[in-house]
Amino acid sequence: MNDVIIIGGSFAGLAAALQLGRARRKVTVLDTGLPRNRFAGHSHGMLGHDHKPPQDILAEARKQLARYPTISFVKARADSISGAIDDFSVLVDSGESFAARRVILSYGVVDQMPSIPGFAESWGKSIVPCPYCDGFEVAGQHWGLVWSGPQSHQSARLFGDWTDKLTLFADGHDIAPDIQADLERRNIPVVDGRIVEIAHQEGHIATVNLDTRRNVAVDILFAHPRNRPSAGLHESLCLATVETPTGIVLNVDERRQTSTPGIYAAGDLTTPFLPSVTQASSQGAMAGIFAQQSMLD
Missing domain, CATH: 3.50.50.60 (FAD/NAD(P)-binding domain)
Structure with a gap:
């Protein structure tokens, strides 16, 4: 069994995996490879990575995470989550299932383009x-x-x-x-x-x-088009959400835990205003740390 399954392998998800890997916790990162900022030529405002293409930053991050033997990556879409704290099961599109004590949701959002040519x-x-x-x-x-x-x-x-x-x-x-x-x-x-x-x-x-x-x-x-979560797992789990001017975000507490015990969230999925790679990375790191600390007992 995994200690944590992370759903979404962009900035928030990888930051969470780093903290958990350094704590020698067994982690599986599920990712579809479609980050929100893949349309941007450069990422700005992230200390040490200013003006770098976001895909290059993510590629370097995955390369660095490879030295942690407890972190695994699976290219897959999570279709459902069942179970409860200490005994979650995540089913992916290939039919395979993964068990974990905790889950971190970091699958981000999708911007909904208006029907305006160009x-x-x-x-x-x-x-x-x-x-x-x-x-x-x-x-x-x-x-x-x-x-x-x-x-x-x-x-x-x-x-x-x-x-x-x-x-x-x-x-x-x-x-x-x-x-x-x-x-x-x-x-x-x-x-x-x-x-x-x-x-x-x-x-x-x-x-x-x-x-x-x-x-x-x-x-x-x-422009600020409306967006929506890039997956519907929060809906099937009936997680509490917050309405914002551009869409909904997941409601999390000060430890980044959602309304369901054992399920944490980070990144654009939880950020109502001015989302950024810096915020996503910070939130992901804290979600990983708090998920690890919740398993101490």
Whole structure:
């Protein structure tokens, strides 16, 4: 029997495996090989790995984990989890099952692209969600922001640290008068109309095209499409969740345990705002440590 099965082998999952492997706990990492940030050319803001391709960082991490004999990797999709603390069973798509005392969920989320031509093709290249991840590289350029709700007002205020040229696209939303007044005070123009197309060249934006027949050129577009967990295991387990402006995340306590004893979670699956590889790695490490400590007795 495994001490821990980790479902999801990106930054959070590998960070958890590292801590458990160093504690000489038997761990199996189940992974499909489809991390959320696979569309990004570079990962930013992670100490020691700034401006490296995320796949290169993950490849190096797996190489380093190979020296721990208690860590195993299986390329598989987890289809179901049954049992209870100290006796979980995880069934994968090949029909094989794995037993473990604890489970860590780190399978992340999937961004749901709107049905706007050119949006998906530009995602991760010139349409991005996070200024801390990509803002420095495009500082001083003309930014666009797609309004997705009141939380976008904070984004507009935040972006001033990177650029003084920002255009906000209302995209059919009604923006409260007091917020509009604040945007005007900050010299942030608001463009009405719904976005109907992202005109681009190999993923690099030329213009944002609107149903008002107006085309607006920007250098980079920030958007926050809704996302969903990349697997449904939390639903079958009836784990408690929290609703956020862009989707749901799993509810965890201060030890990263979910509402089911013995099941822990980390990474984008539990991060409601500004997810990053740094946060995912930190949360994964803590989930591994707390899972290990819970088995001491």
